[in-house]
Amino acid sequence: MDFGFLTIPIYMAVVAFGFAVFTDTHTVNIEYVDVPDAIAGETGYTSPVVVARIADEMQSIARQANTKAEVRKVELHEDKKPVAVLSEFVGLTPLVRVVQESASLIPFSFSGEIVIHGDDLQMRLRGYDSHHHQVQIQQEAHHDELPKLIRATSYEAMRIVNPYILAAYQFRRDRLTRDFTPTLEIIHREMENHETEYAKWMLNLWGMVLYQQADRQGAIEKFREAYAIDREFLSPLLNWGVAEARIGNHTHAIELFKAVTTNRAAAYNPSAAAAAYSEWGFSLALTGRFDEAYEKFQTSANTDASFADVYSSWAEVLSVQGHKDEAAKMTARALTLAPTEVVYTENLIGTVQNLPATASVH
Structure with missing residues (x-):
């Protein structure tokens, strides 16, 4: 030619x-x-x-x-x-x-x-x-x-x-001061654009902000809205389950975690599937089903060998049951995989699940 x-x-x-x-x-x-x-x-x-x-x-x-x-x-x-x-x-x-x-x-x-x-x-x-x-x-x-x-x-x-990238960046900064006003300003400004291609991401992050502000029901609503936009977007489905678990609705939470792992998108998103299995296991442990919990932790580890947070949850459950040596080994595995704290901006995993009593200002 x-x-x-x-x-x-x-x-x-x-x-x-x-x-x-x-x-x-x-x-x-x-x-x-x-x-x-x-x-x-x-x-x-x-x-x-x-x-x-x-x-x-x-x-x-x-x-x-x-x-x-x-x-x-x-x-x-x-x-x-x-x-x-x-x-x-x-x-x-x-x-x-x-x-x-x-x-x-x-x-x-x-x-x-x-x-x-x-x-x-x-x-x-x-x-x-x-x-x-x-x-x-x-x-x-x-x-x-x-x-x-x-x-x-x-x-x-x-x-x-990419306003979502900016919002996620700002979320990590605002989390240190506990004032999420700048993050919410980015989200609200973008959501006013009815043609935005970032709606599902913004709604999911909005839910994470509300969760950090201790508004669990508000967070659940945003996660549901984000998931309704894209049924293969696993983060809001996972986060919805986490929020339900944190208010004690473990039966519903487990249903949501299961939905993450059976979604066809899980095949190419092993980290989300691993997180769902890990949270599933933690909910089982909180309802006294320890043997089933350990099975889910193992499945999580098998799903994504690099997912460190499952070992932290595993260690916590082992420690509660008095298995201190095994718990220490799991903690060591977690630290080997993630020697520094990971702050997620899509999934309510690890430190972003916690609501600090005081702000950490840097």
Whole structure:
């Protein structure tokens, strides 16, 4: 097949995107941020440096969100020629990348500038999604707070790229202070958009916030709403079961945990299935059915060998029954698999089940 007709588009793409930040087909393209010469000379924050810092901040938010929802990567390919960058976009050829660009397959593209307003700096960032809808971000900070300005702009850019990732990131931060106002602001703002693609994720996280605020019934309602949107979304079904168990409705909770494990989605989500078996076992133990509980713990471990929390639950039940040595072995297994605390943002597993008596402020 003759692809000669694409020669000019390739050349034009190289010229147009010479200073762009390129990633893969699921990511964000940050083209440029113009910086006044005076600011660049004083601070060292040239346009490429600012672009790199925005990319770093957005990546950091995505990593800290600790979510299994889709994360759009933001990467900076430094010291590479445009042609090389284009060819590395998908690991194939520049031609493929240009076809993707012309077909509007890049979700978001940003560009903008920093301007001086007296003693303040203002960053204006314009974003375009794959449907050419434009959004604008405008943030201000004192002239000696450029890193703060970059962080604030990156935060708002992530709200546009993936508001759920931002909400999950904020949830982890708010959990330390016990004030979930910022998380709820992100959720409510997105849910006002009736065409949002993030409704099931937002409702599930909303339920987790309500659970943390000791509103178990409110949490259950949000989990039910999230599950109603997607019957193969296992997190709200699991969380619904956890909330029922925590108010003593173990029979209903076990039905929900069983529904998680028999859902066809469990075949490709072993961590959720393992969590359901673990919680199922804990509910059995709380109703005095210890032998059945141990069987569920073992099934959980067999379902996902990397799921550490089952060993913590296993150890707790063993300890209550006076099996201190066996409990210690289970605790050691849990620590081996997860030496640091894991704060989940989709599932009510581990530490997010607990309601601290006092806030831990950092």
